[in-house]
Amino acid sequence: xxxxxxxxxxxxxxxxxxxxxxxxxxxxxxxxxxxxxxxxxxxxxxxxxxxxxxxxxxxxxxxxxxxxxxxxxxxxxxxxxxxxxxxxxxxxxxxxxxxxxxxxxxxxxxxxxxxxxxxxxxxxxxxxxxxxxxxxxxxxxxxxxxxxxxxxxxxxxxxxxxxxxxxxxxxxxxxxxxxxxxxxxxxxxxxxxxxxxxxxxxxxxxxxxxxxxxxxxxxxxxxxxxxxxxxxxxxxxxxxxxxxxxxxxxxxxxxxxxxxxxxxxxxxxxxxxxxxxxxxxxxxxxxxxxxxxxxxxxxxxxxxxxxxxxxxxxxxxxxxxxxxxxxxxxxxxxxxxxxxxxxxxxxxxxxxxxxxxxxxxxxxxxxxxxxxxxxxxxxxxxxxxxxxxxxxxxxxxxxx
Amino acid sequence: xxxxxxxxxxxxxxxxxxxxxxxxxxxxxxxxxxxxxxxxxxxxxxxxxxxxxxxxxxxxxxxxxxxxxxxxxxxxxxxxxxxxxxxxxxxxxxxxxxxxxxxxxxxxxxxxxxxxxxxxxxxxxxxxxxxxxxxxxxxxxxxxxxxxxxxxxxxxxxxxxxxxxxxxxxxxxxxxxxxxxxxxxxxxxxxxxxxxxxxxxxxxxxxxxxxxxxxxxxxxxxxxxxxxxxxxxxxxxxxxxxxxxxxxxxxxxxxxxxxxxxxxxxxxxxxxxxxxxxxxxxxxxxxxxxxxxxxxxxxxxxxxxxxxxxxxxxxxxxxxxxxxxxxxxxxxxxxxxxxxxxxxxxxxxxxxxxxxxxxxxxxxxxxxxxxxxxxxxxxxxxxxxxxxxxxxxxxxxxxx
Numbered sequence: 061x062x063x064x065x066x067x068x069x070x071x072x073x074x075x076x077x078x079x080x081x082x083x084x085x086x087x088x089x090x091x092x093x094x095x096x097x098x099x100x101x102x103x104x105x106x107x108x109x110x111x112x113x114x115x116x117x118x119x120x121x122x123x124x125x126x127x128x129x130x131x132x133x134x135x136x137x138x139x140x141x142x143x144x145x146x147x148x149x150x151x152x153x154x155x156x157x158x159x160x161x162x163x164x165x166x167x168x169x170x171x172x173x174x175x176x177x178x179x180x181x182x183x184x185x186x187x188x189x190x191x192x193x194x195x196x197x198x199x200x201x202x203x204x205x206x207x208x209x210x211x212x213x214x215x216x217x218x219x220x221x222x223x224x225x226x227x228x229x230x231x232x233x234x235x236x237x238x239x240x241x242x243x244x245x246x247x248x249x250x251x252x253x254x255x256x257x258x259x260x261x262x263x264x265x266x267x268x269x270x271x272x273x274x275x276x277x278x279x280x281x282x283x284x285x286x287x288x289x290x291x292x293x294x295x296x297x298x299x300x301x302x303x304x305x306x307x308x309x310x311x312x313x314x315x316x317x318x319x320x321x322x323x324x325x326x327x328x329x330x331x332x333x334x335x336x337x338x339x340x341x342x343x344x345x346x347x348x349x350x351x352x353x354x355x356x357x358x359x360x361x362x363x364x365x366x367x368x369x370x371x372x373x374x375x376x377x378x379x380x381x382x383x384x385x386x387x388x389x390x391x392x393x394x395x396x397x398x399x400x401x402x403x404x405x406x407x408x409x410x411x412x413x414x415x416x417x418x419x420x421x422x423x424x425x426x427x428x429x430x431x432x433x434x435x436x437x438x439x440x441x442x443x444x445x446x447x448x449x450x451x452x453x454x455x456x457x458x459x460x
Numbered sequence: 461x462x463x464x465x466x467x468x469x470x471x472x473x474x475x476x477x478x479x480x481x482x483x484x485x486x487x488x489x490x491x492x493x494x495x496x497x498x499x500x501x502x503x504x505x506x507x508x509x510x511x512x513x514x515x516x517x518x519x520x521x522x523x524x525x526x527x528x529x530x531x532x533x534x535x536x537x538x539x540x541x542x543x544x545x546x547x548x549x550x551x552x553x554x555x556x557x558x559x560x561x562x563x564x565x566x567x568x569x570x571x572x573x574x575x576x577x578x579x580x581x582x583x584x585x586x587x588x589x590x591x592x593x594x595x596x597x598x599x600x601x602x603x604x605x606x607x608x609x610x611x612x613x614x615x616x617x618x619x620x621x622x623x624x625x626x627x628x629x630x631x632x633x634x635x636x637x638x639x640x641x642x643x644x645x646x647x648x649x650x651x652x653x654x655x656x657x658x659x660x661x662x663x664x665x666x667x668x669x670x671x672x673x674x675x676x677x678x679x680x681x682x683x684x685x686x687x688x689x690x691x692x693x694x695x696x697x698x699x700x701x702x703x704x705x706x707x708x709x710x711x712x713x714x715x716x717x718x719x720x721x722x723x724x725x726x727x728x729x730x731x732x733x734x735x736x737x738x739x740x741x742x743x744x745x746x747x748x749x750x751x752x753x754x755x756x757x758x759x760x761x762x763x764x765x766x767x768x769x770x771x772x773x774x775x776x777x778x779x780x781x782x783x784x785x786x787x788x789x790x791x792x793x794x795x796x797x798x799x800x801x802x803x804x805x806x807x808x809x810x811x812x813x814x815x816x817x818x819x820x821x822x823x824x825x826x827x828x829x830x831x832x833x834x835x836x837x838x839x840x841x842x843x844x845x846x847x848x849x850x851x852x853x854x855x856x857x858x859x860x
């Protein structure tokens with residue numbers, strides 16, 4: 061039945077680790093294969109900041125995502141469809157994912173996405189009205205009122221044309237009560253079912269739909285949501301919404317959710333992408349991750365480095381803005397074979413950042429993308445060779 | 461005698477056109493050969509906006525320049541020397557040029573460089589004092605007082621380590637009286653002689669010094685200055701300072717100057733780089749050009765195009781910010797083989813500009829750099845095949 065809905069997609073699990081739930085697999089899409097575990101890079105407005113498709117490929121990227129919320133507002137889904145869909149628009153011929161737009165609708169407007177969902181602030185005032193039908197929100201571009209419903213989200217994602225698409229849900233923030241979270245969850249499930257119906261109505265076999273597990277930090281709600289998603293004909297499962305305000309809570313929520321979610325479907329963890337987080341996620345059975353983290357820190361001078369080059373054991377990147385790098389003629393990481401480490405010294409990158417040169421963004425983003433892809437490749441290789449735990453130790457991750 | 465001063469440099473003229481003074485030659489430097497006529501791209505702060513050295517090479521760039529003024533203030537010449545010189549610092553192994561710092565000292569501070577020198581405003585107040593010794597100016601970064609003299613300019617350029625370096629002069633703006641221009645010119649000649657002395661004192665054979673012809677729009681002063689430069693042991697000759705407020709005046713000043721300057725030395729025209737300007741310059745015997753124009757317009761959405769794609773016969777670029785490109789799925793130029801035209805549509809570039817994505821800068825800069833390099837290659841090929849005049853007609857340039 062699922063293969064009828066998604067004729068051009070398959071998820072294969074090649075191997076599952078004995079000691080954990082970590083698994084080595086692949087997602088087959090019409091635009092190529094994603095070897096898993098994999099990291100998906102954020103190209104919010106149909107561009108991974110500063111990187112051309114050629115550079116993304118050079119950095120061994122498998123899959124990118126774009127945000128439906130941003131693209132529906134500008135340039136608009138119709139425009140993207142008219143010029144041949146997102147792949148042609150971006151010049152990226154590999155697999156692509158779009159989210160439903162829900163996360164940004166509920167979190168953008170006045171402040172950063174992460175602040176909202178990670179428990180640092182109250183719900184944004186960009187949401188004007190939530191009803192059974194959908195959400196009325198204010199555009200972040202011009203403040204105009206827009207509506208998004210499960211049906212329009214799927215129609216927009218159809219026009220945009222990514223390979224992997226996501227059902228529309230309500231993304232409840234950290235500060236919500238249990239009662240509100242449960243009520244929103246029930247509505248989200250109804251919205252996700254409507255998303256499925258809308259998906260089926262125009263299905264051309266070129267897209268695969270992911271269902272999203274919500275439920276905030278409430279373990280029984282996560283279980284309920286995992287059950288709903290597993291029992292519905294989604295191609296993949298995603299874990300969304302708030303996972304807690306601190307790492308330990310987040311890992312616990314993911315673990316409790318995965319207890320009820322693990323199956324033959326690929327599982328995507330939305331918006332999580334620290335190095336330690338990825339090791340924990342993989343060990344719990346997560347197949348794909350996405351996060352703005354590697355590309356966002358790049359824009360602020362942060363370069364991901366191996367343990368041996370860290371300033372502080374728990375800090376996963378170094379900040380090249382620091383004056384101590386001003387005359388450091390070594391590359392970010394002498395063992396890294398990315399174009400940035402092959403060409404540029406820390407001194408030059410420090411200078412570019414200080415001079416606010418655009419090349420700093422391109423060069424550091426390229427390094428971080430390459431770093432994440434190499435990390436995922438190392439994880440996949442370790443899973444193949446039954447030495448994932450050893451790799452975790454190498455990276456000093458002991459939360460497993 | 462010159463070959464003793466510049467043992468690793470040579471300028472060869474292979475062919476001079478019969479109908480004009482246009483010539484096909486090459487400048488041999490320790491970091492490679494510059495085939496002339498050539499365009500030199502501005503990497504003000506040791507970076508051509510958004511382009512890595514690999515992309516610059518891919519766009520067939522021969523030579524870049526960096527500005528001594530900017531680099532002496534940040535990161536500082538000592539830092540560049542410590543990390544191995546400008547070539548290593550930038551990761552660019554081809555020929556490089558630095559200017560003397562004079563142009564920016566006299567024009568930066570409060571407003572754009574071009575405004576000052578092209579007659580649109582009075583002398584900047586960043587200059588605090590001009591004396592026989594040199595110039596005291598305010599740093600554009602922090603307002604601190606700095607001094608630059610012929611000797612320090614050459615010492616700084618020595619530390620930076622470009623192949624081609626420029627003597628220190630006073631760059632008089634358009635609004636100067638004839639009397640002031642003449643007085644400044646005489647002092648510039650004394651400064652240039654001191655530059656030569658400073659150059660000789662530490663000459664290691666790895667750099668070649670250009671003398672600069674000043675004299676504003678006054679033809680007899682240009683003649684006097686051309687004579688001084690020709691009679692001094694400079695490797696190359698540059699035409700600097702204000703050339704007038706309108707194109708016709710500029711072409712006339714260049715022509716009058718070239719009447720007295722033409723010789724076996726390479727001639728560089730400082731800061732001029734429109735398409736029509738280049739055809740006129742080449743026909744008058746100019747060998748190399750530099751200008752921020754191609755890279756600056758790129759940052760504002762301007763893409764250089766052939767005559768057939770222009771919006772208006774006299775407008776050398778199209779503006780991709782225009783709404784009419786929003787759904788245009790063709791590349792900037794279907795005949796262009798640059799990476800941008802191979803990968804991206806006008807619609808996508810329009811979107812990137814509107815979304816203020818960094819990739820817009822990289823992609824458009826790459827196109828414009830490639831465009832200029834292809835134009836110069838076409839000019840060189842036409843000179844070789846004795847059809848330069850035909851190429852001028854093709855580009856509808858009739859000022860020759």
